[in-house]
Amino acid sequence: xxxxxxxxxxxxxxxxxxxxxxxxxxxxxxxxxxxxxxxxxxxxxxxxxxxxxxxxxxxxxxxxxxxxxxxxxxxxxxxxxxxxxxxxxxxxxxxxxxxxxxxxxxxxxxxxxxxxxxxxxxxxxxxxxxxxxxxxxxxxxxxxxxxxxxxxxxxxxxxxxxxxxxxxxxxxxxxxxxxxxxxxxxxxxxxxxxxxxxxxxxxxxxxxxxxxxxxxxxxxxxxxxxxxxxxxxxxxxxxxxxxxxxxxxxxxxxxxxxxxxxxxxxxxxxxxxxxxxxxxxxxxxxxxxxxxxxxxxxxxxxxxxxxxxxxxxxxxxxxxxxxxxxxxxxxxxxxxxxxxxxxxxxxx
Amino acid sequence: xxxxxxxxxxxxxxxxxxxxxxxxxxxxxxxxxxxxxxxxxxxxxxxxxxxxxxxxxxxxxxxxxxxxxxxxxxxxxxxxxxxxxxxxxxxxxxxxxxxxxxxxxxxxxxxxxxxxxxxxxxxxxxxxxxxxxxxxxxxxxxxxxxxxxxxxxxxxxxxxxxxxxxxxxxxxxxxxxxxxxxxxxxxxxxxxxxxxxxxxxxxxxxxxxxxxxxxxxxxxxxxxxxxxxxxxxxxxxxxxxxxxxxxxxxxxxxxxxxxxxxxxxxxxxxxxxxxxxxxxxxxxxxxxxxxxxxxxxxxxxxxxxxxxxxxxxxxxx
Numbered sequence: 331x332x333x334x335x336x337x338x339x340x341x342x343x344x345x346x347x348x349x350x351x352x353x354x355x356x357x358x359x360x361x362x363x364x365x366x367x368x369x370x371x372x373x374x375x376x377x378x379x380x381x382x383x384x385x386x387x388x389x390x391x392x393x394x395x396x397x398x399x400x401x402x403x404x405x406x407x408x409x410x411x412x413x414x415x416x417x418x419x420x421x422x423x424x425x426x427x428x429x430x431x432x433x434x435x436x437x438x439x440x441x442x443x444x445x446x447x448x449x450x451x452x453x454x455x456x457x458x459x460x461x462x463x464x465x466x467x468x469x470x471x472x473x474x475x476x477x478x479x480x481x482x483x484x485x486x487x488x489x490x491x492x493x494x495x496x497x498x499x500x501x502x503x504x505x506x507x508x509x510x511x512x513x514x515x516x517x518x519x520x521x522x523x524x525x526x527x528x529x530x531x532x533x534x535x536x537x538x539x540x541x542x543x544x545x546x547x548x549x550x551x552x553x554x555x556x557x558x559x560x561x562x563x564x565x566x567x568x569x570x571x572x573x574x575x576x577x578x579x580x581x582x583x584x585x586x587x588x589x590x591x592x593x594x595x596x597x598x599x600x601x602x603x604x605x606x607x608x609x610x611x612x613x614x615x616x617x618x619x620x621x622x623x624x625x626x627x628x629x630x631x632x633x634x635x636x637x638x639x640x641x642x643x644x645x646x647x648x649x650x651x652x653x654x655x656x657x658x659x660x661x662x663x664x665x666x667x668x669x670x671x672x673x674x675x676x677x678x
Numbered sequence: 679x680x681x682x683x684x685x686x687x688x689x690x691x692x693x694x695x696x697x698x699x700x701x702x703x704x705x706x707x708x709x710x711x712x713x714x715x716x717x718x719x720x721x722x723x724x725x726x727x728x729x730x731x732x733x734x735x736x737x738x739x740x741x742x743x744x745x746x747x748x749x750x751x752x753x754x755x756x757x758x759x760x761x762x763x764x765x766x767x768x769x770x771x772x773x774x775x776x777x778x779x780x781x782x783x784x785x786x787x788x789x790x791x792x793x794x795x796x797x798x799x800x801x802x803x804x805x806x807x808x809x810x811x812x813x814x815x816x817x818x819x820x821x822x823x824x825x826x827x828x829x830x831x832x833x834x835x836x837x838x839x840x841x842x843x844x845x846x847x848x849x850x851x852x853x854x855x856x857x858x859x860x861x862x863x864x865x866x867x868x869x870x871x872x873x874x875x876x877x878x879x880x881x882x883x884x885x886x887x888x889x890x891x892x893x894x895x896x897x898x899x900x901x902x903x904x905x906x907x908x909x910x911x912x913x914x915x916x917x918x919x920x921x922x923x924x925x926x927x928x929x930x931x932x933x934x935x936x937x938x939x940x941x942x943x944x945x946x947x948x949x950x951x952x953x954x955x956x957x958x959x960x961x962x963x964x965x966x967x968x969x970x971x972x973x974x975x976x977x978x979x980x981x982x983x984x985x986x987x988x989x990x991x992x993x994x995x
Contacts, residue, residue, distance in 0.1 A: 346963075437958020443709035509957050660961030 335666065336673050337647075346659040351651040358677040368633050371397060376467050381639060382675040383464045384424040387417045387456075388618035390469035393637075395550055396614030396625045397471045406597040409473035410552045415486070415589050416459060416468065417616075418582040423452040424619035425575045425582075428670040429500060432572060435667040436510060441503040448496050451489060458482045473599025483590065490587050497583065501576050505569075514569035518665035520653040522566070530649045531642050532621025533578060534669055537563035537570035544617040555592070556585045568668035575670070611636075620672055621646065641675040679774075683764065686774050690763055693912050694905065697946065698725050704947075708954045728901075735897025751797025752902045754790065759909040762787035766916050767842055769926040769934040779840045784917065785827060788910050792819045792872060795903065818871060818965055825973035826868035832861040832977075832984045833921045842917075846925035853924040857987065860980040862922045864973045869914045870949055915942045915949075 338354030362381060366374045378393050379386035391413060398405060405413075426449040433442035453463040459482050460466035460475075468475050504510055520530075522538050535542060543560040545553040561577035563570030615624040621642025628635045650669045654662055699722065706713025714721025765784045767773035777783060796816050834840055836858075837848035855862045919925055919941040926934035959965055 438956075439705075440709050440954040443711055447710050507957075513957060513960065658961065658963075 348654050348657055351654050353647050353651055355676050358674045362678055363637055366634050370633055379465045382672050384427050385420040385619045386465050387420040388616055391417055392616040392623045392625045394469045394471050396627045399614050400612045403472045403600055405473055407594050408596045409598045411589050411593045412474055414551050415586055418586050419452055421619045422579050422582050423449050425579050428575055431667040435664045477598050497579050504572055517568040518653040520566045520649055524652045528645050528649050530645045533574045534646055537574045538566035556588045558585050571668045643672045643675040647671050647676055694908050732897055732901035747797050751794045752899050755794030755906040756902050758787045758791035759906040763909055763913045768938050780842045781840045789823050791906055821969045822868045822871040825864050825977050828977040829861040829864040832858045832980050835984050842920050846920050849924040855922040860976045864977045870952055873911055915945045918945050
């Protein structure tokens with residue numbers, strides 16, 4: 331179990347330079363795709379949000395959007411806004427968790443604890459909204475489980491007041507500290523051709539300068555109503571990966587603050603007609619904090635016939651094994667942390 | 679003499695208690711945590727309870743022959759750490775021994791105390807990671823002892839003596855830190871290595887080995903090795919005070935002992951800030967570069983400057 335990640339790394343070395351690296355994974359295998367076969371579609375969500383606990387809302391969202399497309403259910407606008415707010419909150423929480431991992435790999439104690447403090451604030455908000463910090467079980471096919479209280483909106487407004495300053499503090503810790511910048515610069519560079527061959531997505535791809543964000547490209551939910559930029563990097567080194575994520579936190583705050591004043595009144599769920607005679611597969615994808623999270627679903631008689639999850643971390647893990655070649659042995663931990671790999675999503 | 683030694687030990691244990699508490703509580707507040715809160719007022723009794731818990735595990739001390747070398751190593755660590763502390767004068771009047779070569783002897787004892795961990799190699803050799811970590815630890819101590827010794831030669835040249843009393847007396851007008859800042863920085867950085875903490879050394883979790891060789895120690899052994907580590911910290915900090923900050927010299931509003939304590943405390947806070955702010959030095963090669971290429975060079979440069987000052991501008995001192 332190197333560096334707290336439950337994966338094995340088979341490393342070939344020449345002196346202390348990495349020649350080849352093969353990841354050895356599967357220690358967190360749950361077989362969730364098989365378990366949920368035959369389960370009613372509404373009862374699947376508590377199983378599926380454990381695929382990626384750092385951003386469980388995104389997984390629930392991917393599943394529900396797939397089924398809504400499948401059954402052609404129109405989701406109420408209020409529910410869409412609330413889904414966007416919560417998924418952006420979970421994106422911030424996941425990116426801050428990434429920064430704590432990075433700070434730990436860098437051996438910096440103070441930013442680590444500062445980041446954990448900010449993350450705690452976000453998790454508390456998610457708890458107020460959904461009742462659970464990590465596995466909310468909140469998104470439903472056709473809407474959301476329950477409406478949000480005024481208490482949540484008040485707390486969110488209060489949080490947003492000071493949070494930009496805190497993010498600036500985090501930016502100073504990581505991007506304006508010369509020691510950290512020198513350490514991360516030109517470390518673990520991923521070549522663009524390799525990245526495209528391995529089909530990586532998310533911040534790791536955007537760090538290479540490729541502006542591909544499903545929130546912009548596919549406009550799922552109501553992301554077209556918000557003004558936000560897609561931060562991109564330049565060289566695709568560890569510093570770019572860190573910078574892209576910190577800027578994404580800022581953009582997420584901007585999305586939340588726009589959404590907060592636009593949330594309309596109204597219903598929160600549509601109970602659509604479940605057509606039991608459909609047999610074809612349907613693919614749907616969302617932009618989860620780690621990258622593109624896709625779901626391929628087929629339903630028979632109101633139950634899941636087959637579900638396959640295409641997580642981003644699996645591809646990112648192999649991208650890591652490419653990026654680490656030619657680097658020193660002592661840098662492996664830092665490069666692994668800079669890719670933000672969610673091992674439970676790799677193993678599923 | 680025995681009574682004096684007992685006083686010294688009492689002072690040492692009080693200092694230990696305060697410094698361990700400071701490491702837990704002050705560090706926690708720097709990292710925006712609360713630190714210990716449960717046992718006693720703001721966790722003040724937590725260290726006491728931890729010590730008690732370790733002492734109650736004493737029957738594990740001599741369990742097998744394999745442990746014997748380990749136990750001897752731990753005892754060597756503690757003995758030499760205490761010996762080094764006993765050699766250090768706290769004020770002009772409060773001292774246990776006044777030896778001509780007290781500075782090199784004291785530094786050597788601290789080094790030997792750090793080497794004591796090497797005797798646990800027999801226990802560690804079963805685990806490759808722990809073995810590698812231990813070797814890394816020992817070699818870094820050896821490497822960083824070189825700039826530590828060289829940098830401490832600056833104050834020695836100024837006072838023309840290895841005696842700590844003479845070194846402090848020579849600073850009655852100007853403190854060494856004023857014209858030997860390079861030497862002070864080198865000394866402080868080397869101290870932070872011997873402190874076994876970030877940014878220069880992390881024996882518990884290095885960048886690529888999970889080098890928790892200390893996890894082989896249990897119960898009383900662990901307590902003793904940790905305590906000897908902390909005693910070394912106190913000794914090094916007081917040495918830093920005596921060498922660069924003028925020791926007990928200061929305005930006569932306060933007792934000289936209080937001046938020593940205040941200056942030691944300031945050094946400790948500086949090291950704590952280094953610990954929290956600076957990221958870890960990457961790998962063994964970088965450490966070697968830092969020690970042999972940068973710190974040694976700086977300390978030699980400092981020596982040259984000091985020799986020039988002493989030869990040509992002696993009237994300043």
